[in-house]
Amino acid sequence: MDIQLTTQAAQEIACDALVVGASSSKEQQNAAEGLLSPTAGKLDKELGGLLSALYKEGEFKGKLGEIATIHTMGKIAAKRLILVGLGSEATPGADAIRRASATVIRHLEGTGAHTVTLALNRIDSGAEAAHGIQAEVEGALLGLYHFEQYKSKHNEQEKITAIQIVLEQAENPDLFKQAIERGRVMAEATNFARDLINEPPNVLTPTELANRASSMAARVGLECEVLDRPRMEELGMGGLLGVAQGSAEPPKFIILRYRGAPQSAEHGIALVGKGITFDTGGISLKPADGMEKMKGDMGGAAAVIGAIQAIAGLKPAINVTALVPTTENMPSGTAYRPGDILRIMNGKTIEIVNTDAEGRLVLADALSYAVQKGLSPIIDVATLTGGIVVALGTTMAGLFTNNEELGKEIIAAGEAAGEKFWAMPMDEEYGEQIKSDVADIKQTGGRGASAVTAAKILEHFVGEARWAHLDIAGTSFADSKKPHQERGAVGFAVRTLAEFAAGRG
Numbered sequence: 001m002d003i004q005l006t007t008q009a010a011q012e013i014a015c016d017a018l019v020v021g022a023s024s025s026k027e028q029q030n031a032a033e034g035l036l037s038p039t040a041g042k043l044d045k046e047l048g049g050l051l052s053a054l055y056k057e058g059e060f061k062g063k064l065g066e067i068a069t070i071h072t073m074g075k076i077a078a079k080r081l082i083l084v085g086l087g088s089e090a091t092p093g094a095d096a097i098r099r100a101s102a103t104v105i106r107h108l109e110g111t112g113a114h115t116v117t118l119a120l121n122r123i124d125s126g127a128e129a130a131h132g133i134q135a136e137v138e139g140a141l142l143g144l145y146h147f148e149q150y151k152s153k154h155n156e157q158e159k160i161t162a163i164q165i166v167l168e169q170a171e172n173p174d175l176f177k178q179a180i181e182r183g184r185v186m187a188e189a190t191n192f193a194r195d196l197i198n199e200p201p202n203v204l205t206p207t208e209l210a211n212r213a214s215s216m217a218a219r220v221g222l223e224c225e226v227l228d229r230p231r232m233e234e235l236g237m238g239g240l241l242g243v244a245q246g247s248a249e250p251p252k253f254i255i256l257r258y259r260g261a262p263q264s265a266e267h268g269i270a271l272v273g274k275g276i277t278f279d280t281g282g283i284s285l286k287p288a289d290g291m292e293k294m295k296g297d298m299g300g301a302a303a304v305i306g307a308i309q310a311i312a313g314l315k316p317a318i319n320v321t322a323l324v325p326t327t328e329n330m331p332s333g334t335a336y337r338p339g340d341i342l343r344i345m346n347g348k349t350i351e352i353v354n355t356d357a358e359g360r361l362v363l364a365d366a367l368s369y370a371v372q373k374g375l376s377p378i379i380d381v382a383t384l385t386g387g388i389v390v391a392l393g394t395t396m397a398g399l400f401t402n403n404e405e406l407g408k409e410i411i412a413a414g415e416a417a418g419e420k421f422w423a424m425p426m427d428e429e430y431g432e433q434i435k436s437d438v439a440d441i442k443q444t445g446g447r448g449a450s451a452v453t454a455a456k457i458l459e460h461f462v463g464e465a466r467w468a469h470l471d472i473a474g475t476s477f478a479d480s481k482k483p484h485q486e487r488g489a490v491g492f493a494v495r496t497l498a499e500f501a502a503g504r505g
Helices: 038-046 050-056 094-109 126-143 173-198 206-220 229-235 238-244 291-296 299-314 359-372 386-392 404-417 428-434 450-459 494-504
Strands: 002-006 017-022 067-071 080-085 115-119 162-166 223-227 252-259 269-273 275-279 319-329 341-343 349-351 378-382 397-401 421-423 467-471
Touching: 002 126, 002 173, 017 038, 017 050, 017 094, 038 050, 050 067, 050 080, 067 094, 080 094, 094 115, 094 126, 115 126, 126 162, 126 173, 173 206, 173 299, 173 494, 206 223, 206 252, 206 275, 206 299, 206 319, 223 229, 229 238, 229 359, 238 319, 238 341, 238 359, 252 299, 252 359, 269 299, 269 359, 269 494, 275 291, 275 359, 299 319, 299 378, 299 494, 319 359, 359 378, 359 450, 378 494, 386 397, 386 450, 397 404, 397 450, 404 421, 404 467, 404 494, 428 450, 450 467
Parallel strands: 002 162, 017 080, 017 115, 115 162, 269 319, 269 378, 275 319, 378 467, 397 421
Antiparallel strands: 067 080, 223 252, 252 319, 341 349, 397 467
């Protein structure tokens, strides 16, 4: 996708569609001029007050993502002017701009528009304007995403081929060109993660996930190492091997390294992602209804693989290692069973209660590996529990941590990325639910507070490292199509993790 910055006056830009923003207000009929962005206000005058009239007649209210189309009839160079709502904030934030950009770009795909110009910012200079430009680019590229690899026909005539970002008063064009590139890097990494999650499980096996991670690493300059079953056995990865023993597909342990500070004495951050490429539940078989979505049980793996791709593009002066334990969870004559006891890499044992609680077992080995390598902080990402969906729905992911400052840092990175996290409790009393009579801990603590007890299990494998667990079970996959995105993988947490790492480098 060709994305360029232009300082040309908006009314002089020849394109198929010129997009401007406008806010909403309870007093909108009397305040149309103030609700239009500066660029939209200028164009309103060129068009004889058509945009203001839409407000005054009640046809347009400025709600986030609302769209109105004006055919310019030669009064300005653009063939069409698209007015998109930015919501009720006087100065819309990056999240509103990102959402509006994604919504309008998806709307334009089916209208024959090939060249699109975006002018959504209300601010023309400084860091805040750069954040807005980044959000415009992210939104556009995220909105253009479709997973169509397995469809026989594609309508190439409907494709948008070029996007311009308008900033008429750009005092520091290099800053804004960097913002465009940063937006591109973030969106492309998110879309890469979405592709991984959307792939059918007969294609994206653990071996194929390792192959795609390796190919990506070679493309962006990361180190990649993939451990096979014999090496896992040497390391004592009993959790990952236990889950994998029911599948004909061999497990893999993927290691991706970004060396942004090669001279640093610190080993750097660990990003750990649960990589169950298909989850039947194992012996504790899931119901058939909805099982097809279990191809997405590697959403955490996709998030950390996408994040480290973005980090390689952003180039912060920091070291980051992504760890992905990946396998299928299948029922067979060799599958692990309720009642088994597995020994994790750090020596602790887990009594198996329900084989459908497999994610914490593969993560336990990966967390133990991170601790052994001296990595800190450690952030793991997983579609781990249905309990977090009950608690937080699909709006926020659950955040569990042993370090309050680390939690605040992740939440702040999420706010910048347009992704929401909610801090969950980790009180010692919850640990009572996972005590075992025959092993160090039980694999589950029952239905009550299940998301918390799952996190308490993981806590046994992080040692003294600063650690956070992100349960993204409710936010990783969209069950229905929305104006700003299609049904399927969201790529949640990619941008948050990249923002987190960039903020430290």
